[in-house]
Amino acid sequence: MTPIAEETPLPVSLEHVRAAAARLRGVAVRTPLLHDTPLDRLVGGRLLIKAEPLQRTGSFKFRGAYNAIAATTAPAVVAWSSGNHAQGVALAASLLGRRATIVMPADAPRIKQERTRALGAEVVLYDRVRESREAIGATIAERSGAAIVRPYDDPAVIAGQGTVGLEIVEQAMELGLVPDLAVVCCGGGGLIAGCATALRALLPDIRVYAAEPEGHDDTARSLARGERVANPPGVRSICDALLAPEPGELTFAINRRLLAGGLVVSDAEVRRAMALAFTELKVVVEPGGAVALAAVLAGRIDGRGKTVAVVLSGGNVDPDLYARVLQER
Amino acid sequence: MTPIAEETPLPVSLEHVRAAAARLRGVAVRTPLLHDTPLDRLVGGRLLIKAEPLQRTGSFKFRGAYNAIAATTAPAVVAWSSGNHAQGVALAASLLGRRATIVMPADAPRIKQERTRALGAEVVLYDRVRESREAIGATIAERSGAAIVRPYDDPAVIAGQGTVGLEIVEQAMELGLVPDLAVVCCGGGGLIAGCATALRALLPDIRVYAAEPEGHDDTARSLARGERVANPPGVRSICDALLAPEPGELTFAINRRLLAGGLVVSDAEVRRAMALAFTELKVVVEPGGAVALAAVLAGRIDGRGKTVAVVLSGGNVDPDLYARVLQER
Numbered sequence: 001m002t003p004i005a006e007e008t009p010l011p012v013s014l015e016h017v018r019a020a021a022a023r024l025r026g027v028a029v030r031t032p033l034l035h036d037t038p039l040d041r042l043v044g045g046r047l048l049i050k051a052e053p054l055q056r057t058g059s060f061k062f063r064g065a066y067n068a069i070a071a072t073t074a075p076a077v078v079a080w081s082s083g084n085h086a087q088g089v090a091l092a093a094s095l096l097g098r099r100a101t102i103v104m105p106a107d108a109p110r111i112k113q114e115r116t117r118a119l120g121a122e123v124v125l126y127d128r129v130r131e132s133r134e135a136i137g138a139t140i141a142e143r144s145g146a147a148i149v150r151p152y153d154d155p156a157v158i159a160g161q162g163t164v165g166l167e168i169v170e171q172a173m174e175l176g177l178v179p180d181l182a183v184v185c186c187g188g189g190g191l192i193a194g195c196a197t198a199l200r201a202l203l204p205d206i207r208v209y210a211a212e213p214e215g216h217d218d219t220a221r222s223l224a225r226g227e228r229v230a231n232p233p234g235v236r237s238i239c240d241a242l243l244a245p246e247p248g249e250l251t252f253a254i255n256r257r258l259l260a261g262g263l264v265v266s267d268a269e270v271r272r273a274m275a276l277a278f279t280e281l282k283v284v285v286e287p288g289g290a291v292a293l294a295a296v297l298a299g300r301i302d303g304r305g306k307t308v309a310v311v312l313s314g315g316n317v318d319p320d321l322y323a324r325v326l327q328e329r
Numbered sequence: 330m331t332p333i334a335e336e337t338p339l340p341v342s343l344e345h346v347r348a349a350a351a352r353l354r355g356v357a358v359r360t361p362l363l364h365d366t367p368l369d370r371l372v373g374g375r376l377l378i379k380a381e382p383l384q385r386t387g388s389f390k391f392r393g394a395y396n397a398i399a400a401t402t403a404p405a406v407v408a409w410s411s412g413n414h415a416q417g418v419a420l421a422a423s424l425l426g427r428r429a430t431i432v433m434p435a436d437a438p439r440i441k442q443e444r445t446r447a448l449g450a451e452v453v454l455y456d457r458v459r460e461s462r463e464a465i466g467a468t469i470a471e472r473s474g475a476a477i478v479r480p481y482d483d484p485a486v487i488a489g490q491g492t493v494g495l496e497i498v499e500q501a502m503e504l505g506l507v508p509d510l511a512v513v514c515c516g517g518g519g520l521i522a523g524c525a526t527a528l529r530a531l532l533p534d535i536r537v538y539a540a541e542p543e544g545h546d547d548t549a550r551s552l553a554r555g556e557r558v559a560n561p562p563g564v565r566s567i568c569d570a571l572l573a574p575e576p577g578e579l580t581f582a583i584n585r586r587l588l589a590g591g592l593v594v595s596d597a598e599v600r601r602a603m604a605l606a607f608t609e610l611k612v613v614v615e616p617g618g619a620v621a622l623a624a625v626l627a628g629r630i631d632g633r634g635k636t637v638a639v640v641l642s643g644g645n646v647d648p649d650l651y652a653r654v655l656q657e658r
Contacts, residue, residue, distance in 0.1 A: 035358070056365060
């Protein structure tokens with residue numbers, strides 16, 4: 001982590017995040033920053049928990065998608081995703097009066113296909129083994145003039161996700177608090193890059209940590225090495241939302257400068273965090289959305305005596321999996 | 330429902346609710362008013378969903394308990410409850426530096442006893458069959474000078490719960506909306522009496538409905554008869570938080586004047602509402618807390634084209650029961 005001022009300007013600034021916040025006002029939910037919860041006692045510090053599962057479409061992805069689509073004039077957009085990005089793009093496009101096409105693997109759960117269609121998008125299925133979703137998406141974009149909405153490696157997407165960090169600062173100030181630390185989950189790195197942009201611009205001394213699942217700690221290892229490294233192929237994780245192969249180019253350029261380091265958690269620690277979010281917070285959190293909380297509860301950073309902002313990033317979890325997590329005791 | 334102005338003053342006014350809100354500022358969570366959720370489509374109207382499971386101790390009960398205890402000077406308080414009121418009183422007393430004793434049936438789930446003790450209260454167990462909790466509580470109060478914190482039939486408790494209604498109006502105004510209808514669950518009637526006080530003072534044309542489980546529709550029947558009637562004994566319901574034997578005296582005096590009527594739902598409708606709160610809102614809701622949402626989703630009132638405020642009142646639900654509800658499809 002080097003001082004911010006010494007190097008060339010980053011691709012996303014606080015002003016971009018503020019502009020995104022202005023676009024999202026009255027459109028996105030200003031999700032609550034939960035405080036004074038029973039989890040404080042487990043950590044020995046004060047947790048400020050940003051409950052983004054309560055965002056429209058159930059995850060932060062709506063913010064970045066809306067900001068990116070609002071920034072284009074294209075009459076149509078295309079994206080590839082089987083998860084939260086698909087729903088975020090579908091709803092954002094619908095609200096902005098654009099047609100949306102989502103490229104999704106043919107074996108994606110039917111519920112995800114249905115939800116994306118219910119939000120007004122056309123779903124194009126592809127064969128995960130024999131076809132490339134990027135190639136299909138690029139062809140659709142070329143033929144139809146649709147703008148591609150990338151899941152994370154896009155300044156407008158990063159700025160939109162950064163409104164989570166901006167709200168954390170605003171809401172903490174309303175409580176008269178200043179976070180010492182922030183922990184944010186990290187797949188491709190868009191959410192944490194945006195959050196770190198806002199957090200470190202407004203609170204220069206805050207230390208921002210990426211949280212990742214075991215076997216998918218590409219950002220932690222890339223931060224340690226100072227260059228992007230990929231995950232080994234084939235490692236499974238319960239955190240389906242965080243399985244990007246390597247850090248994004250833009251996101252890593254930001255994260256390399258602004259983050260204090262990476263924290264890694266096991267699936268068992270994630271399941272425990274999901275169960276504690278149920279009993280103590282009453283917020284439904286999906287596995288990938290619980291990684292930052294898991295890192296804090298597992299003591300990967302020392303939160304004692306500190307004010308720690310923690311982002312719960314999404315709540316789109318299969319009911320059967322969730323039921324099993326609740327029954328593990 | 331008669332015009333408010335014609336009769337004698339009610340025991341709780343908007344000013345009492347505003348005073349409670351001032352006491353609770355920075356102490357209670359200003360829970361979010363969820364809007365633009367996928368449930369709007371099911372109803373054909375616009376739902377504004379007050380997510381009180383995210384309140385401290387997992388239910389609205391903390392608000393009334395804190396307001397009532399802050400209003401006394403007694404060094405100690407006593408209450409009887411095996412549920413949400415117990416935890417609300419325990420935390421409120423602890424924050425206000427008072428000793429708390431909670432009288433709880435000996436067969437209450439161990440987790441509820443433990444949680445109440447963890448919040449700093451002394452738990453006194455009694456035999457549900459042979460002893461009277463009111464008598465035990467009264468004896469403790471007499472011996473120790475403790476103030477009794479009643480679960481609903483107390484003006485300070487009602488005023489505290491009314492801050493839910495006050496926040497609904499404020500948060501709806503922030504969205505540029507005015508609710509036409511409000512639906513609030515009803516056990517003893519404290520939450521809805523407080524909410525109706527604030528809602529009808531600020532929005533005289535709003536129609537406020539009580540929602541109750543089948544077999545425990547004492548308020549619906551009392552409203553229809555114009556006098557308090559009790560529930561038949563022995564009817565079971567999944568809604569353990571709403572099983573008061575009859576409307577409170579004070580609460581019914583208020584509700585008789587301010588409510589538009591009562592709505593009744595089945596356990597199956599409650600379970601469906603809990604499951605939809607999971608998939609669509611990502612908020613954990615207990616059975617009693619889901620009754621108002623169940624009434625709206627089951628079409629007990631016509632929400633088409635209307636703006637409908639709905640209170641989710643609590644989220645303290647047994648994980649095994651919750652898991653079963655999610656797996657019913």
